[in-house]
Amino acid sequence: MGHTVMDNHIDFDRSWITVMCRATRFHITISRKDIQRSSFEMEYSEMVVKAIVDHDGEDFDVLCEWMVNPCLSYFRENTSNVSKEKELTFQDYYYPSTHHLKLLVSESLLYPKATRDRGTMDPFYYMTPSADLPPFPSIPRSKASDLRIVSDPKWDDYMSEIPQKAIIADGTLRFFKPADKKTQLEREVDMHLLIRDAGLQDKIKVPNLHSIVVSDDGKMTIGLLLDLIPSGGDSLSLYSYQHSEAALEHRARWKQQVTDTVKQLHAHDLVWGDVHPGNSHRHRLQRLDCRFWRRVGREVRSAQEGGDEGRGLAWAWEDIR
Structure with a gap:
């Protein structure tokens, strides 16, 4: 069942995650005191140690899925009235109905219980x-x-x-x-x-x-x-291009286009400090820039030197691929 962890807090005594599933929000909390002396206490503690070290990595994902899995049947039951054909607005998505759950132990099972305790959920996290x-x-x-x-x-x-x-x-x-x-x-x-x-x-x-x-x-x-910039016939990501012969043909043209654009921006004392990689229909400058700006040193990331350095990294990456 499709779902996305939107926000989280991981700690030994108490952890929580906020999950979106079918335009519905679920805030799931687990407290160590609620699973003490059960087989889940040690398992939880071990996963928390790994997740804290590897936050946003695979171990973090493992802990989140461990918390979500007992709740999947609850998700299904409480989203059954949400039709795939339903027309959703951005207001619907950003201000959804919310269920607050806490994980408890019954014999050898971990299960969710609805609660009125809103905990520390931030409903405006992405706003x-x-x-x-x-x-x-x-x-x-x-x-x-x-x-x-x-x-x-x-x-x-x-x-x-x-x-x-x-x-x-x-x-x-x-x-x-x-x-x-x-x-x-x-x-x-x-x-x-x-x-x-x-x-x-x-x-x-x-x-x-x-x-x-x-x-x-x-x-x-x-x-x-x-x-939204329409995608052209050659609109592929750098990831797709890096192993193709087309990359060799386009490299020189892209390099010149990016260089010319950066020069125009710098001539007007402008620095494009942020390009979002999520737009799959983006122009060539974005396709190149979005992969490299994060590697530029923090102290120059928003300065002209950062633009020059990022541009240099792009060509260096191309040369060693």
Whole structure:
């Protein structure tokens, strides 16, 4: 059953995970005191040790699945009324119905029990308070309930993962980027405004910023809505390209395009400090830049030297692949 761990806290005495499954949120908590003197106590402790060391790695995933597995039947029972054909809005996804569960032991079984204890769940983990952001008066706002999630009747994981695309009122498809990091969102909006003010929108291939997505009450900023760049015939990821002959043919052209774009940005004192790799329909600069900006030193990541260094790393990677 498709599900995604959205947030978590792992500790010896008490751990919790927040899971999305079929547009429904489940907050699962386990306390060591509730499993003491059972066969699960040692198992849990051992997994926590590994998960803390390997957070966001395989051992972390093992612990999360260990907590989710006893709850799967509860998930099915409480999402049975959610149809794959149901039209979901971004408001539905970001403000879902929520079930709070705690894991207990009955004989040799670990099972979930519904509880009113909301624990430490952060319902706004993937959002940013609008009051904490600059007003950006020149950028339109889109209400979350006016945006529809692209559905897939044959696959329900689209209701468990953060959407990457949105359908606006006139049926146009847009690329959605979540506002889970405040400083990153501010930096990206600022960069789009600077590119527009410098008259570079038609000269470099950067998706136009369509609007800022907010909750229906406007209190929370959910993300950015950008033009979705259609994929061309050669629109493949670097991962797909790295073992193909096409990479050799495109390398020189890509290198020149990226170099020219970076020079144009630097000529206007602009540094593209953040490109999101999630947009599968992205331009060539994004395809290259998104793999390398994280490797640039933190002290120069947002500076011009960072752009030059990132560009150099891209070509070095190509040369040794």
